[in-house]
Amino acid sequence: xxxxNIGAVITTPGSALNYKTGSWRTxxxxxxxAKCKFCNICWQLCPDSAIEQADAKAxxxxxxxxxxxxxxxxxxxxxxxxxxxMVEEEK
Amino acid sequence: MGVKQxxxxxxxxxxxxxxxxxxxxxxxxxxxxxxxxxxxxTYIANGEMDAxxxxxxxxxxxxxxxxxxxxxxxxVATATASxxxxxxxxxxxxxxxxxxxxxxxxxxxxLSAPINIWCDHQDTIAERDSGWLQFYAxxxxxxxxxxxxxxxxxxxxxVLLPSMVGLDAFVLTHTxxxxxxxxxxxxxxxxxxYKPVYTLDVKNPMTFGSFGTPAHYMEFKYQQWEAMExxxxxxxxxxxxxxxKFGRKYEKVSEYRTxxxxxxxxxxxxxxxxxxxxxxxxxxxxxxxxxxKLTVFRPFPFxxxxxxxxxxxxxxxxxxxxxxxxxxAVFAEIAGALINxxxxxxxxxxxxxxxxxxxxxxxxxxxAEISKDAIDKGKVEKMVHWINLREVQ
Numbered sequence: 175x176x177x178x179n180i181g182a183v184i185t186t187p188g189s190a191l192n193y194k195t196g197s198w199r200t201x202x203x204x205x206x207x208a209k210c211k212f213c214n215i216c217w218q219l220c221p222d223s224a225i226e227q228a229d230a231k232a233x234x235x236x237x238x239x240x241x242x243x244x245x246x247x248x249x250x251x252x253x254x255x256x257x258x259x260m261v262e263e264e265k
Numbered sequence: 266m267g268v269k270q271x272x273x274x275x276x277x278x279x280x281x282x283x284x285x286x287x288x289x290x291x292x293x294x295x296x297x298x299x300x301x302x303x304x305x306x307t308y309i310a311n312g313e314m315d316a317x318x319x320x321x322x323x324x325x326x327x328x329x330x331x332x333x334x335x336x337x338x339x340x341v342a343t344a345t346a347s348x349x350x351x352x353x354x355x356x357x358x359x360x361x362x363x364x365x366x367x368x369x370x371x372x373x374x375x376l377s378a379p380i381n382i383w384c385d386h387q388d389t390i391a392e393r394d395s396g397w398l399q400f401y402a403x404x405x406x407x408x409x410x411x412x413x414x415x416x417x418x419x420x421x422x423x424v425l426l427p428s429m430v431g432l433d434a435f436v437l438t439h440t441x442x443x444x445x446x447x448x449x450x451x452x453x454x455x456x457x458x459y460k461p462v463y464t465l466d467v468k469n470p471m472t473f474g475s476f477g478t479p480a481h482y483m484e485f486k487y488q489q490w491e492a493m494e495x496x497x498x499x500x501x502x503x504x505x506x507x508x509x510k511f512g513r514k515y516e517k518v519s520e521y522r523t524x525x526x527x528x529x530x531x532x533x534x535x536x537x538x539x540x541x542x543x544x545x546x547x548x549x550x551x552x553x554x555x556x557x558k559l560t561v562f563r564p565f566p567f568x569x570x571x572x573x574x575x576x577x578x579x580x581x582x583x584x585x586x587x588x589x590x591x592x593x594a595v596f597a598e599i600a601g602a603l604i605n606x607x608x609x610x611x612x613x614x615x616x617x618x619x620x621x622x623x624x625x626x627x628x629x630x631x632x633a634e635i636s637k638d639a640i641d642k643g644k645v646e647k648m649v650h651w652i653n654l655r656e657v658q
Contacts, residue, residue, distance in 0.1 A: 178484050180425060180492075181364035183463045184472035 196224075199245035201260045203238055209257035210235035216249035216258065225249060267447040267511075274437035275300035277405040277444050278344060278370035278430065281412035283314045284452040285368075288339035291319040291330035293349060296382045297372040297438040301344035324349040328356035328367075335365035336473050338464035340416065343367070346434065347374035350388045354395070360427045361396025361489060363474060366419035366459070367427040369397075370412060373534065373585075374434040375620040383621020384434035386534065390562075390586040390594045396489055398428040398496055399563040403537045405442040408432040410513055411560070413452060418503050420459050423495040433535040434621065447511060455510050493564045500561060517566035518573055519558045522548060526555030528636040529577040529610075533559045533595060536583060536617070536624040543629035554633050559595065570602045579636040580610045583629075583652075585618045592616070592649040611636075611645045617652040628652050 179185060212228035217236055224243040228236040235257075238249075250258040272280070279301050282290065292302035308314035317334075321327040324345050335341045345353060350371055360367050371389050375381040389399055400415060402408040408430065415428035432438055447455075463471055477485055504515040521541045523529050532540045537558040544556045557573055559566070574580055584593020591597055596614035603609045615632050618624040631652055639645050 178481060178488070180462065180485075180488055181362065181473070182475045182477050182481075182485050183363075184475050185463065187470040187472075189472070 194241045196241045196243050199243060200263050201245045201247065202240065202243060202263050203245070203247065203250050203258045204261050205235065205238060206257050206259075207235045209255050211255050211257075212236075213254065215252055215254065219248050219252050221246065221248065267445045267451065270444055270446050271441050272405060272444050272446075273300060273439055273441055274402070274405045274408045274432045275344070275370075275372065275439070276304055277409035278412045278432065279304035279308070280446055281409045282342040282368075283308050284447060284449060285340060285342070285413060285416045285456055286453075286458070287314075287316055287342045289317045289319065289331070289334035289341045290343060291321055291327040291334065291341070292343050293321050293324045293327045293345070295324070295346050295349035297374055297434040298344040298346045298349070298370065300438070301370055324352040325356060328353040328360065331367045332356060332360050332363060332365055333465075335360070335367050336363065336465050338459070338461045340420075340459045341365075341367045342369070342412075344370040344372070346372040347376055347382075347388045350392060351376065354392060357392055357395040357397060357427075359474070362485065364425040364489075364492070365427060366416070366425055368412060368415045368419060369427070369429045370408070371429050371431050372434045372438040373401075373431045381620040382434065384436050384535070384585070385619045385621070386431065386585040387587070387619070389429055389431045392429070393563065393594060396426060396493070397563065398424075398426055398493075398561075400428065400430045400561055401534045401559065402430060402432045402437060403535055403558060403560075405432075405437055405440070405444045406513065407560070408437060409444055409446065410507065410511070410515065413447070413456060414503050414507055414515070416459075417456050418496065418499050421499045421503075422462065424492050424499050425462070426489070426492050426496065431534065436535040445513075451510065455507070496564045497566070500564075515560060516569070517559070517561040518569035519560065520573065521556040521558075523555035523557060523573065523576050525553060526577050527553040527640060528579045528581060528633055529555045529557050529573065530581045530583060530629055530632055531557045531559060531573075531595065531599070532583045533562065534585065536585065539624055539626060540583070540629050543626040546626060547630065547633055552633060552637070562595070562598075565598050565602065567602045570599055571606060574599075574603050574606065574610050575608070577610045578640050579613060581613050581615060581632050581636045583615050583617050583624075583632065587616050587619065596649075611639050613639060613645055614649045615652050616649065622653060
């Protein structure tokens, strides 16, 4: 029998990393890297920490972590530069 | 030994919380339990109690705060009643599911509508399935003692479930009675500090209140079921340890003049003393009647009820609650407990004392009369009776 802690307490911090939850998605945000101005607004507003921060000095645009992105579209809605668009997830 | 004081029921539960060295009391006042947080506040202001009193904006918040405080390893108590317990209801299930040994005193009060502030057991009975242990006090001494024992039972590693201690609205909460208040050193010996299995700690982060998918949810519920089963034994152990230390005897089911009884009247809470007085009066007239009192409702004392059931021809259950479409909850539990017994008494349910209607000896005479009629006829013609009901149209 599996051991489960009483009260469903999880004693290992960060264990959510063991589970990929991106498969729930039906639409996904896709970045046009040339349009990214490294403002990080999408990074701030992503409810799931599924966006890696852009680095303005290194001219490194944001990156979407599709293992966790649920496809909510907030980043697409909020990007001031239309650098992101929602596209249908391929099955 | 302790100090004899003449106190109200709410004082008895508050002094128990003080003696238990409770760390956090999140509270929202509601009649008839308001004197509990008032008394805690007085203790803290006087420097008699080292605790945090959190005055929240609702009972839902009070129980939420209790959950957070308990998860951080604090010993937590609160008090509520009636509509307040209903507003807590969502969080009650979370407290038990997270296995947090919070103790709540409930001034048992009727539920709206119509609004009513007086006694019945509907509020706690409606939380029967919340995963909390349930104790019912007959008097203020019971309220104090059960509150103290509730911490010890709830915090036992074999249990780790929250407890509610019911004390009847006004009949106990606001009535002065002589109570033996134990000394602090006696309580300290009886009740060691709470040692949680897991605690919220920034240096050692853990996830509390996690997601339980279909792959695991049932196992967590099974653990709660097992803990409640374990509580049967732990309650007996704690009752017996309490008796050795303080000399006051507690039983899940206490019997009175039941040995040669044809009829046993089963009660819960403050009506139990009236039932025993009625038994004495009826015994003088030669009626073979006894009384029994249920102190523990969850976990349900199956073994004790089975033993009791073998002693009488009729088990008459006085229910200060009503489950519409069925009958009284205590009656329902007893019927369930006896279902596989080869020999069982006739069971009759009596709905009594709702919304603070006085329960008198005459009510118990009536119950005995109806029970006697069933014995004479050899059958129960009507399963649920309402006692002392006015004729209404």
